[in-house]
Amino acid sequence: MSSFHRFNIESLDSLKGKIRIYAILAVISFLCLWMRIWYLQILKGDSFEELAKNNRMRMVSLAPFRGELKDRNEETLVGVRPSFNLYITPEDVENISETLDFLAETITFDRKLLNKAIKHTRSFKNILIKADVSREDVAFVEENKMRLPGIQIQAEPLRSYKYGNMAAHVFGYLGEISKNRLLEEEGDFYRSGDLVGKDGIEKIFESTLKGQKGLKEVEVDVSGRELAVLRRLPPVGGNVVTLTLDSILQQTAEKALSGVPGEPFSGALVLMKVKTGEILAAVSKPSFDPNLFAGGISRRNWRGLLFDEMHPLQNRVVQGQYPPGSIHKIVVALAGLEEGIVDEKTTFYCPGYYNLGRGKYRCWKRGGHGKVDIHKALKESCDVYFYNLGNKLGVDTIARYANQFGLGRLTGIPLFGEKPGLAPTEKWKLKSKGENWYPGETISASIGQGFNLVTPIQQAVLLAGVANNGTIVKPFLVKKIESLKGQLIQEFSPEIKIKGNISEKSLEIVRDGLRAVVNEDGGTGRRSRLPDIIVSGKTGTAQVVRMKSGDVPEEEDTPFLFRDHAWFAAFAPYDDPEIAISVLVEHGGHGGSAAAPIARKVLKKYFELYPPASKIQAEFSSTVN
Amino acid sequence: MNDSTSRHQTSDPILGCVVGLLIIIGVVMVYSSSAVVAGEKYNDPYYFLKRQMLWVFIGFIALRITRSMDYRLLEKFAYPILFGAFLLLIAVMIPGLGKEVGGARRWLTLGGANFQPSEIAKIAIIIFIAKSLVKRSDQLKNFAYGYLPNVIVLGFFFVPILFQPDFGTALIIGVVALLMLFIAGIRTRFLAYSFLAVIPLVISAVTGAEYRMRRIFAFLDPWQDPSDTGFQAIQSFYAFGRGGIWGVGLGDGSQKLFYLPEAHTDFIFSVIGEELGFIGAVFIVILFGTFIWRGFAAALNAKDPFGAHVAVGITLLIGIQAFINMGVAIGLLPTKGLTLPFISMGGSSLVVLMMSAGVLLNISQHPVKK
Numbered sequence: 001m002s003s004f005h006r007f008n009i010e011s012l013d014s015l016k017g018k019i020r021i022y023a024i025l026a027v028i029s030f031l032c033l034w035m036r037i038w039y040l041q042i043l044k045g046d047s048f049e050e051l052a053k054n055n056r057m058r059m060v061s062l063a064p065f066r067g068e069l070k071d072r073n074e075e076t077l078v079g080v081r082p083s084f085n086l087y088i089t090p091e092d093v094e095n096i097s098e099t100l101d102f103l104a105e106t107i108t109f110d111r112k113l114l115n116k117a118i119k120h121t122r123s124f125k126n127i128l129i130k131a132d133v134s135r136e137d138v139a140f141v142e143e144n145k146m147r148l149p150g151i152q153i154q155a156e157p158l159r160s161y162k163y164g165n166m167a168a169h170v171f172g173y174l175g176e177i178s179k180n181r182l183l184e185e186e187g188d189f190y191r192s193g194d195l196v197g198k199d200g201i202e203k204i205f206e207s208t209l210k211g212q213k214g215l216k217e218v219e220v221d222v223s224g225r226e227l228a229v230l231r232r233l234p235p236v237g238g239n240v241v242t243l244t245l246d247s248i249l250q251q252t253a254e255k256a257l258s259g260v261p262g263e264p265f266s267g268a269l270v271l272m273k274v275k276t277g278e279i280l281a282a283v284s285k286p287s288f289d290p291n292l293f294a295g296g297i298s299r300r301n302w303r304g305l306l307f308d309e310m311h312p313l314q315n316r317v318v319q320g321q322y323p324p325g326s327i328h329k330i331v332v333a334l335a336g337l338e339e340g341i342v343d344e345k346t347t348f349y350c351p352g353y354y355n356l357g358r359g360k361y362r363c364w365k366r367g368g369h370g371k372v373d374i375h376k377a378l379k380e381s382c383d384v385y386f387y388n389l390g391n392k393l394g395v396d397t398i399a400r401y402a403n404q405f406g407l408g409r410l411t412g413i414p415l416f417g418e419k420p421g422l423a424p425t426e427k428w429k430l431k432s433k434g435e436n437w438y439p440g441e442t443i444s445a446s447i448g449q450g451f452n453l454v455t456p457i458q459q460a461v462l463l464a465g466v467a468n469n470g471t472i473v474k475p476f477l478v479k480k481i482e483s484l485k486g487q488l489i490q491e492f493s494p495e496i497k498i499k500g501n502i503s504e505k506s507l508e509i510v511r512d513g514l515r516a517v518v519n520e521d522g523g524t525g526r527r528s529r530l531p532d533i534i535v536s537g538k539t540g541t542a543q544v545v546r547m548k549s550g551d552v553p554e555e556e557d558t559p560f561l562f563r564d565h566a567w568f569a570a571f572a573p574y575d576d577p578e579i580a581i582s583v584l585v586e587h588g589g590h591g592g593s594a595a596a597p598i599a600r601k602v603l604k605k606y607f608e609l610y611p612p613a614s615k616i617q618a619e620f621s622s623t624v625n
Numbered sequence: 626m627n628d629s630t631s632r633h634q635t636s637d638p639i640l641g642c643v644v645g646l647l648i649i650i651g652v653v654m655v656y657s658s659s660a661v662v663a664g665e666k667y668n669d670p671y672y673f674l675k676r677q678m679l680w681v682f683i684g685f686i687a688l689r690i691t692r693s694m695d696y697r698l699l700e701k702f703a704y705p706i707l708f709g710a711f712l713l714l715i716a717v718m719i720p721g722l723g724k725e726v727g728g729a730r731r732w733l734t735l736g737g738a739n740f741q742p743s744e745i746a747k748i749a750i751i752i753f754i755a756k757s758l759v760k761r762s763d764q765l766k767n768f769a770y771g772y773l774p775n776v777i778v779l780g781f782f783f784v785p786i787l788f789q790p791d792f793g794t795a796l797i798i799g800v801v802a803l804l805m806l807f808i809a810g811i812r813t814r815f816l817a818y819s820f821l822a823v824i825p826l827v828i829s830a831v832t833g834a835e836y837r838m839r840r841i842f843a844f845l846d847p848w849q850d851p852s853d854t855g856f857q858a859i860q861s862f863y864a865f866g867r868g869g870i871w872g873v874g875l876g877d878g879s880q881k882l883f884y885l886p887e888a889h890t891d892f893i894f895s896v897i898g899e900e901l902g903f904i905g906a907v908f909i910v911i912l913f914g915t916f917i918w919r920g921f922a923a924a925l926n927a928k929d930p931f932g933a934h935v936a937v938g939i940t941l942l943i944g945i946q947a948f949i950n951m952g953v954a955i956g957l958l959p960t961k962g963l964t965l966p967f968i969s970m971g972g973s974s975l976v977v978l979m980m981s982a983g984v985l986l987n988i989s990q991h992p993v994k995k
Contacts, residue, residue, distance in 0.1 A: 015933060018808040019921050022941070029948055030914045034907060036955045040865040041903040048866020182667060192668035 060218055061191075064211030065157050067238025069171060069201060071247040072280075072479060076162065078171055083158035083295065084138045087126040090118050092150030102147055106140045107133065131295040132158060159195070159294040165287040167250050169315035170243070170279075170415070170477060172200020173293040189213060195296065200315075201241060201477065202290075204414055208481055208489070211238035237484045244278035244479050249606060253281040256601040257583065266586040268316035268456040270475075271602055274464040274577045276494040277473035279413070281602065282457075284316040318411075318418040321453040322584060325540030325567050325591065326381045326524075328402075328448025330466060330510060333374055335401040336389045337506035344509050347373045350384035359440050361387055364541075378513030379523045381539060383447050390446020395437060398445060399423040404500055405462045406472045407454055412497060413475040421458055424451035449543050459569040459582035463537070466514070467577030470500025470507060514538055515574050518596075528570060528596040533607050537570025537581075537599070539591030563587040568595035572603055573612055579603070636692060637989035640919040643912050644967065644982045648684075650897075650909070651968035652677055658881045658896040659889035659970065673889055673970055680972050684979035691983030699984065700931045703756040707778070710749035713742035714785040731789045740973030743786055743794045747801070748981055751938030753778060754802055758809040759931045765810045772815045775806060793961045797949070799823075801941045808937055841959040858956050860885050861892060864899035865906070865955065872902030889970040891962055894954040909968070910951065917944040923989035932988040939981045 040048065069078035086107070093099050096118065100111065109130040117127050130137075133153070141153050159174055175198040177190050189210070190196070196210070197203035214235030218228065249271060259265030264286075271281040286308075292301050305313055314320065336342040352368030354361045363369065363383040369376065377385035390398060402408055408423030422428075424445060426437040444450030454462075457475060465472045474495040481490040514536035517525040524539040542565035566588030571580040581599050588594030656674040663672035699706070717723040717733055724732040724739060732739040757775055764771040779802055786795045803816055847855030847862075864880035867873055878899040881888035888896050898906045920940025927933040943966045950965040952958035964971055966978050 014810055015808060015930075016925060019924060019937065022804070022808070022937075023918070023921055026914070026917045026944060030910055030917075032957065033910050033948070033951055033955065036957055037865065037898070037903060037906045037910070040862060040955055041868055041898065041906070042870065045866050045869045045903075048862050049869065051863060051866065179667070191666055 060216040062214035062216055062233075062235045063157065064213055064235035065237040066159055067205075067209040067211065067484075068240050070240060070242045071245045071250070072243065072278075073246065074242070075247045077167070077243070077245070077247060078159065078161050080157045081160040082155045083132040084135075085131045085154050085156050085295075086129040086133050086137070086141065087152050087154055088114075088118070088129050089126050089150045089152070094149065099148060099151065102144075103129070103141075103151065107137050126152070126154075159290075161290045161294070163247075163251065164289045164291060166254055167245060167282065168200075168287045168290050169284045169317065170200055170245065170282050171290055172202035172204075172416075173198055173288075173290040173297075174202060175293060176296060195294075198293075199313075199416060201243070203416065205241050205478070205481070209238040209241065212236040239489055240482045240484065242479045242482065244273075244280065244477055245282070246280045246609070248609060249602065250281040250283070252605040253283045253602045254287075256598045257283050257285055257585075259585075264310060266310055266316070267588065268320055268582075268584045269598065269602065270317055270457050270460040270582050271606065272457075272460045272464055272475055272580050274467045274571060274580050275473070277461075277464070277475045278479070278494070279475055279477050280579070280606070282317045282477075284314070284320075286310045286312040288312045315415065315417065316584070316586075317456050318413060318415050319455070320584070320586075321419050321421050321455055322565050322567075323450070323452050323542040324407075324448035324454040324459065325542040325565070326383075326448055327454075327459055327462070327538045327540035327567050327569050327591075328446075328452060329378060329381065329386050330462065330514070330538055331402050331405060331407070332386050332390055332393065332398055332446050333378060333510050333513070334466075334502060334506055335393050335398055337374070337509060338401070338502060339393060339397060341392050342374060342389060344374055347371050348377075348385045348388045350382050352384070354384045354387040354443070356387075356391065356440060356443055359443070361440075361443050374509060375513050375516060378510065378538070379516035379520055381517075381524050386446045387443050390442055391439070393446070395442045395445050396425045396427075398442075399425045399428075402452075404470070404472075404498060404502070405465045406498060407458055407462060411455075411457050411461050411475050412495075413457055414477060418457075419453075419455055421455055422451060422453040448540060456582045456584045459567065459584075460580045463569045463571045463582065464577075464580035465498075465500060466507060466510060467536075467571035467580060469504065470502035471496055472498035472500060511536060511574070514570070518570065524592040525568060525570070525596045527592060528568060528600040528603070530572070530600065530604055530607065533572055533603070533612065534574035535570050535572040535600075535603060536574045536577075537568060537596070539596060540567030540569070541565070541590055542567060544587070563589055566594035567591045568599050570599055570603070572607075576612065578610070578612060579606055634990040636986040637919050637923060639915065640923065640982075640986060640989055643916045643919065644688075644979075644986075647909075647912055647916075647967035648681055648979075651893075651965075651970075652681060653875070654893055654897055654900075654968060655889050655970045657876045657878070657900060658893055660876075661881070662888070676972065677970055677975075680975045681979075684976040687976050688979040688983035688986075691980045692986045694987065696932055696935065696984055696987045697929070699752050699935065700756050700759070703752045707749045707753045710742065710746045711782065711785075714746055714782065717742055718785060718788060729789055729791065731791055743789070743791055744974045744977040746782055746786065747794070747798055747942055748939070748977060750779070750782060750798055750802060751805070751935060751942065754805050755931050755934035755938060758805070758934050759929075762809075762930065766812055768812075768815055772806070772811055775802065776819065793949075793963045796961075797942065797946055797963070800945060801938060804941050805934060805938050809934065844953075844956055844959045847956065857886060857892070857960060861895040861898075861954050862956060864895040868899040868902040868906070870903045872898075872900050872905055875900050890964055891950070891969070892954055893969050894951050894965055897968075898954070913944060913947040913951075916940070916947075919989070920944070920985060923985055927988050936985055936988045939985045943978065943981070 065080045068076050070076050090096060104111065107130060114127065114129055138153055141148060141151060161168070161171060174195040177192065177194045177196045181196070182190055182192060197206040202209065212235060215233040216229055217231040253269050253271060257267050257269045267285050269281065269283040270279065272279050288305055350363055350369040350372050352363050352366050354363070364381065369380055369382040369384065372382045372385045376382065399408065402423035408421055410418050410420050429435055429437050441450055445452055461472060461475060474497045476492055476494070478492050480488060480492065482488055515534060517523040517539065518529050518535045518537055525537050528535050528537055544562055544564055564587070566585040567583070568591045569582040571577045581602060583595040583599045585594045585598070652674070655677045659673035660670040664670040713733065717730055722733060723730045724734050731741050731743065733742055754775055761771045779799065782798065783795055786798070803819070807813070807816055843849070843855050844858055847858035849855060860880055864878065864885060867880065878896055880899050881896050885892045885895055894906070894909065897909060917940055920936060924933045924936035924940065927936055946963055947966050949958055949961060950963050953960055964974065967975070
């Protein structure tokens with residue numbers, strides 16, 4: 001072997017000699033180890049063992065208070081309150097079943113679940129018997145301490161949603177951290193069983209709301225009871241998140257958006273500032289009580305919410321997609337004006353129906369509207385006018401204008417699961433359905449039926465855009481984040497999403513039509529009228545079942561789930577728009593009768609709270625005179 | 626004599642047994658020391674055990690491969706291996722690829738598993754230096770040709786490792802490399818110069834920050850600051866004290882519950898001391914001692930100088946790391962985040978260690994008559 005030749009004798013000897021040196025060094029080093037271990041374990045073993053016995057320090061982690069959620073006027077909507085939790089330490093109890101029997105005489109709790117927990121947990125650990133017990137129960141336990149060894153009450157912070165169901169979809173809820181999340185998590189904050197935000201603001205702002213855990217070094221006796229606190233690193237509470245919501249308006253909206261008690265009711269409402277996109281109120285019904293989740297939700301309650309046919313966990317404001325109905329006429333009207341197909345003088349004749357090919361499309365008014373210009377078409381929501389206009393525009397042009405107002409796109413509101421809706425095009429249909437677009441479908445699309453889908457938040461953004469010279473703002477929910485001490489950490493400012501290029505003239509014509517909808521005789525939205533503020537809006541009816549040959553059955557005859565959805569969307573005041581609103585009542589029937597009165601109640605409250613400058617001036621001058 | 630068909634190759638059985646025993650003890654001790662913590666944090670007491678067993682399985686396959694593969698292939702591919710290891714170290718510095726844990730960026734994430742390129746760097750450098758020593762065996766007395774190239778390569782590797790920062794790994798690579806150079810017959814003078822050059826750097830780094838100095842010298846008298854810098858050392862002493870001669874029994878140690886930080890990695894030797902006592906701890910020391918003995922024996926019996934140098938390097942690497950880890954646990958050395966080879970919980974590092982053991986076993990193969 002050639003390598004042996006290169007491995008000459010001299011270097012081999014030197015190698016051997018040096019390895020011997022290393023071996024001796026290794027032996028010396030390892031002897032040192034041996035001696036040191038001997039010293040620690042045998043010579044000093046007893047004294048170290050004695051010291052270790054006194055080693056009764058224990059690190060206890062201290063949970064921080066989760067940050068509060070406040071409304072725009074600094075009212076606390078979501079906070080933390082003490083909850084009295086009942087624990088058992090099995091090791092300290094002589095006869096567990098006897099003790100529990102005695103306890104069960106006064107306090108009800110799940111015995112089976114507890115027995116299972118006791119079996120599966122180390123005996124020196126505390127096991128929760130019942131969370132959030134009443135003050136009477138606390139008194140009972142304290143009075144009978146002698147008969148209840150190993151049973152303790154601990155006051156622990158509990159997330160508390162002040163108004164229960166209110167704005168539950170915005171706040172979200174808490175839940176036990178998932179195993180995957182725990183594995184992904186860097187750092188050492190979370191433990192299995194910790195509660196984290198699972199939806200809404202609670203989830204989005206988890207990292208800022210959670211705070212920092214504290215640490216307590218305590219001296220304990222042999223059985224683990226605390227004797228003294230040696231060192232305390234207090235936890236730091238989470239940051240305070242101030243929302244754009246207005247608590248009073250939110251409550252008004254929650255109350256307004258409700259049906260006859262005892263009957264199913266579902267719907268959504270958004271109230272948004274036109275110029276900034278701040279959301280003042282956002283309601284989705286049916287709702288749920290996030291307090292149910294605050295201490296860890298019971299399996300039964302969770303399943304109840306999850307499998308409820310009315311889907312209370314769904315946030316209809318951003319996740320509910322419905323045909324826009326006649327509200328879409330706003331988009332079609334603007335498209336027609338901008339494309340020069342119609343102007344304010346152009347008229348179409350409405351005999352009550354419209355023929356295209358072999359199809360016959362009805363206007364909602366059987367007798368027809370007669371000669372209709374754009375003002376009347378919007379005011380009375382004449383379908384035939386928009387059939388004519390839509391047919392001339394084509395579906396792709398309608399979609400282009402819809403996109404300009406944020407339809408068919410995410411609004412970007414910081415909530416989970418937002419749906420983009422749909423502004424259909426010929427290409428879209430070919431791609432998703434593999435079919436060509438039929439001209440008849442353009443007719444449906446031009447009155448917002450057929451494939452069109454929008455969310456309630458998109459309708460509000462659309463109306464805000466019309467009110468705000470075509471500029472589309474991004475809706476937002478959080479104004480600022482502050483530390484507990486009030487130090488500003490982050491402030492959120494309005495963002496412009498689409499800088500619209502719709503001419504002021506076209507917008508003016510459409511706005512005037514919307515004013516007429518609410519304020520002129522024959523308008524479909526008259527039930528949203530306010531005495532001293534000019535509201536401008538549009539009603540809509542979203543068909544749930546597509547009608548054949550235009551037979552419109554009477555509402556009362558239709559089963560509830562097949563009834564149409566009622567829409568109303570508006571902005572106000574007409575002269576200097578401040579606020580946009582969109583209301584959806586699922587299966588509510590007509591927008592004018594079901595949705596417009598709800599919007600009225602909310603708008604009325606808004607202008608009571610925030611009177612417009614012009615009105616204040618008017619009142620001022622009247623008092624001076 | 627050249628007729629290899631009449632001969633059968635076996636690797637050193639003692640060495641194989643030592644490695645196997647260390648790994649088995651490791652699996653048991655990782656479970657014992659992590660079960661409570663894992664149960665609390667992940668609600669699964671077997672969390673670390675399962676992972677350790679998976680890594681042992683992967684490591685075992687790696688060991689089988691390197692044991693049966695001719696180690697001379699390593700000489701052939703020394704440069705590509707070195708270059709690859711260097712690229713991985715650089716990759717750690719790239720924000721998207723490297724993963725930062727506790728302020729140090731040492732990890733690469735690949736398909737959900739993390740691994741530490743500095744582990745591969747250790748072995749790559751050993752292979753490179755072994756090859757370089759063979760290639761330059763005539764010129765070892767020459768500073769520019771025999772010594773400098775090695776130092777330059779080392780320097781290149783130190784930059785990304787110190788950037789992480791990982792002083793422990795840099796230290797161990799430096800020491801192993803110098804010992805390998807010394808054994809090959811590099812002039813002691815060159816080594817002395819290098820030391821002199823490095824010392825001021827080390828001193829300025831250590832004394833620059835007062836807290837760092839306190840932390841390093843805390844091991845001399847841990848009772849000076851028992852709740853902070855001396856905490857780990859004291860809790861480790863208590864563990865050994867509680868263990869006595871026979872130990873408190875497997876799984877019954879209590880120091881690991883609340884007091885010993887990183888009980889399943891850096892301070893696993895203390896858990897062994899507590900649960901298996903003086904007998905168990907000394908047994909581990911003897912196992913590592915035997916490993917060093919058989920490792921050096923493999924070097925002396927190697928077929929060629931390259932094998933001898935690689936064997937020395939691997940033996941030194943594992944032996945020194947074990948010595949430092951145990952020395953820290955019993956308060957002989959300042960706290961340094963090095964794991965106990967084969968025993969501490971470790972993912973990729975265990976695989977690399979087992980691969981290295983495979984290479985060592987391959988070098989130890991010697992012809993025996995059938």
